[in-house]
Amino acid sequence: MSEHSTPHVLPLRVYLGIGAILLIFTIITVIAAQIDLGFLNIVIALAIATTKALLVAFFFMHLYYDNKLLFLIFASSIFFLTVLISLTMFDTLRRGDIYEIRDINIEQDAIIYDESSSVGADTSGTNH
Amino acid sequence: MNTIPEQNFLTAEKGLKSWLTTLDHKRIGILYLISITFFFFVGGLFALMIRLELMFPQDEFFIKLDDFNQVFTLHGVIMIFLVIIPSVPAVLGNFVLPLQLGAKDVAFPRLNLASWYLYMFGASFALFSIFTGGVDTGWTFYAPYSTTIDRSVISMTMAVFIIGFSSIFTGLNFIVTIHKLRAPGMTWFRMPLFAWSIYATGILQVVATPVIGITVVLLVLERLLGIGIFDPTMGGDPVLFQHFFWFYSHPAVYIMILPGMGIISETITAMAHKNIFGYKAIAYSSLGIAFTSFLVWGHHMFVSGQSEFAAMVFSFLTFFVAIPSAIKVFNWIATLYKGSISLDTPMLYTFSFLILFTIGGLTGLFLGTLSVNVTLSDTYFVVAHFHYVMMGGSIIAFLAGLHYWWPKIWGRMYNEKLAKIACGMVFVGFNVTFISQFLLGLKGMPRRYATFTSEFAQLNGFSSWGAFLLGAGLLLTAIYLIHAVYKGKPAGNNPWGALTLEWTTSSPPPHNNFEKSPTAHYGPYDFDKIVVESTLDD
Numbered sequence: 306m307s308e309h310s311t312p313h314v315l316p317l318r319v320y321l322g323i324g325a326i327l328l329i330f331t332i333i334t335v336i337a338a339q340i341d342l343g344f345l346n347i348v349i350a351l352a353i354a355t356t357k358a359l360l361v362a363f364f365f366m367h368l369y370y371d372n373k374l375l376f377l378i379f380a381s382s383i384f385f386l387t388v389l390i391s392l393t394m395f396d397t398l399r400r401g402d403i404y405e406i407r408d409i410n411i412e413q414d415a416i417i418y419d420e421s422s423s424v425g426a427d428t429s430g431t432n433h
Numbered sequence: 434m435n436t437i438p439e440q441n442f443l444t445a446e447k448g449l450k451s452w453l454t455t456l457d458h459k460r461i462g463i464l465y466l467i468s469i470t471f472f473f474f475v476g477g478l479f480a481l482m483i484r485l486e487l488m489f490p491q492d493e494f495f496i497k498l499d500d501f502n503q504v505f506t507l508h509g510v511i512m513i514f515l516v517i518i519p520s521v522p523a524v525l526g527n528f529v530l531p532l533q534l535g536a537k538d539v540a541f542p543r544l545n546l547a548s549w550y551l552y553m554f555g556a557s558f559a560l561f562s563i564f565t566g567g568v569d570t571g572w573t574f575y576a577p578y579s580t581t582i583d584r585s586v587i588s589m590t591m592a593v594f595i596i597g598f599s600s601i602f603t604g605l606n607f608i609v610t611i612h613k614l615r616a617p618g619m620t621w622f623r624m625p626l627f628a629w630s631i632y633a634t635g636i637l638q639v640v641a642t643p644v645i646g647i648t649v650v651l652l653v654l655e656r657l658l659g660i661g662i663f664d665p666t667m668g669g670d671p672v673l674f675q676h677f678f679w680f681y682s683h684p685a686v687y688i689m690i691l692p693g694m695g696i697i698s699e700t701i702t703a704m705a706h707k708n709i710f711g712y713k714a715i716a717y718s719s720l721g722i723a724f725t726s727f728l729v730w731g732h733h734m735f736v737s738g739q740s741e742f743a744a745m746v747f748s749f750l751t752f753f754v755a756i757p758s759a760i761k762v763f764n765w766i767a768t769l770y771k772g773s774i775s776l777d778t779p780m781l782y783t784f785s786f787l788i789l790f791t792i793g794g795l796t797g798l799f800l801g802t803l804s805v806n807v808t809l810s811d812t813y814f815v816v817a818h819f820h821y822v823m824m825g826g827s828i829i830a831f832l833a834g835l836h837y838w839w840p841k842i843w844g845r846m847y848n849e850k851l852a853k854i855a856c857g858m859v860f861v862g863f864n865v866t867f868i869s870q871f872l873l874g875l876k877g878m879p880r881r882y883a884t885f886t887s888e889f890a891q892l893n894g895f896s897s898w899g900a901f902l903l904g905a906g907l908l909l910t911a912i913y914l915i916h917a918v919y920k921g922k923p924a925g926n927n928p929w930g931a932l933t934l935e936w937t938t939s940s941p942p943p944h945n946n947f948e949k950s951p952t953a954h955y956g957p958y959d960f961d962k963i964v965v966e967s968t969l970d971d
């Protein structure tokens with residue numbers, strides 16, 4: 306950070322190397338898109354995209370060499386985004402799942418609480 | 434006899450322009466204080482209008498049925514976004530934090546002034562919205578109602594958007610200030626606990642606020658372009674709005690309460706003249722609250738139609754929030770044990786806070802329980818719980834802080850006798866208002882209704898009288914505090930005999946805060962090691 310005045314520079318071959326890896330991953334993405342792997346389609350596509358994004362962040366954007374606090378900020382923003390999306394999906398993916406009520410039968414002649422007398426009065430069970 | 438120093442930040446420059454262009458964190462704090470107080474009384478006026486309407490069962494006793502929805506919406510929007518969220522950080526945080534850290538100013542003074550201007554800009558949007566159709570959605574702006582009605586929803590939500598940026602800038606500024614500008618010797622664990630709570634609040638402001646910004650932008654796009662993100666006929670989901678909204682607004686509850694908790698840690702040690710019990714536990718529990726507050730938002734949505742699975746998870750997680758809050762309360766009580774307690778006004782407000790916040794917190798556990806919540810949803814029980822936390826917690830803590838630091842800000846002491854009377858009025862008025870509402874809620878009275886049947890009449894009348902007493906108490910507070918600014922007795926540097934750094938400089942502090950840069954030689958509450966002279970002469 307600002308403690309050292311000269312900017313951190315990596316050797317050119319590192320940049321070129323990372324650039325080459327990114328290109329290779331792009332080719333893999335294109336090839337993978339041709340094959341149908343069922344639910345793995347999205348997993349593979351996202352895994353490749355994440356790896357590429359991390360390479361850009363770590364090397365092109367120098368996150369790997371910078372103050373570790375910056376990495377913490379980066380990681381926590383990913384974490385909170387994950388929380389937002391995953392907990393929301395607890396709802397949206399499982400809407401309409403109704404849990405069965407098992408082993409509890411409503412007794413027709415159960416004593417229903419009545420304010421006016423201490424004895425259960427309304428036992429018809431039909432009205433409120 | 435104490436005197437006011439000739440050279441201080443209030444006399445350093447003169448004229449309105451010097452205030453509007455100031456970069457001094459102390460003056461910016463006062464700018465915020467004036468604007469927030471103004472909106473507090475506007476929001477309070479709306480509250481009294483609600484209570485006047487609900488004093489008697491008949492319809493349209495005081496306001497038209499249609500206007501009632503606007504009035505409670507404006508009360509909520511103003512009190513939450515324009516008053517409570519900025520109150521403690523922007524007023525007291527601005528004024529006190531750099532002083533407590535032994536710094537000359539915040540890290541980014543220009544950004545600090547910019548955030549006040551953003552706040553005023555956003556507030557003007559809110560006022561514009563009130564005069565051009567108003568909003569009657571409730572402060573939560575739920576879709577699909579908010580996306581379809583013909584009212585000034587766009588300008589009101591843009592007000593929230595802009596004020597959100599003001600809040601983010603304030604939080605960011607304080608985080609950097611705490612990291613970079615602590616005085617020599619001021620290690621992390623020698624920081625006053627108020628600074629810790631401002632730090633945790635800053636994290637919440639920076640992480641959570643963008644989400645409400647994005648949410649209201651989506652709402653505006655939905656209204657303008659009909660993109661359909663919240664519209665089921667186009668594949669959207671109205672409940673999604675509630676998820677996004679509460680992802681911010683639950684942590685926002687802690688943006689509102691955490692700084693207040695920080696104030697209580699300061700007042701309770703200064704007034705009990707005793708080292709805080711469990712410093713690290715309180716410091717870490719602030720961070721613990723900040724973290725867990727992100728995992729529980731769904732407890733506002735138990736009857737929204739979200740999946741049963743999500744409701745169970747959120748209900749379960751909600752109970753974890755109670756742990757760090759309880760840690761704080763128990764530590765404060767333990768701090769009082771065998772302390773030498775002075776019952777000055779800040780301490781009376783601190784006691785009020787402990788009682789009211791505990792009631793508010795515990796009733797929160799009722800509401801966090803899934804099965805109980807289904808019954809109590811949308812009743813006055815929720816309203817009462819929320820006011821116990823927000824008014825009984827945040828605002829009471831803010832008042833404790835104002836009374837505690839008032840002599841530091843202006844160099845003058847308010848009338849203690851009036852202050853104690855007002856504190857009593859606020860405490861009694863508040864409880865009369867909202868205990869009635871707990872009972873109303875248990876009896877099943879729904880919230881947001883302009884009218885009710887006669888069985889609710891007695892408690893509603895009671896609640897209204899409480900609100901008037903509360904309002905009178907607050908008005909009295911404003912009067913004697915303003916009077917003290919001009920006519921109060923000079924208070925001296927350290928009227929309470931506290932140990933944190935802000936009390937080592939003169940009152941009011943000089944423009945650069947300290948005559949010479951301070952060093953922290955001891956912890957903020959080492960009363961067992963240090964003896965200080967209190968300067969309040971009776």
Ligand SMILES: [Cu+2]
Nearest residue numbers: 683730732733
């Ligand atoms: Cu909540």
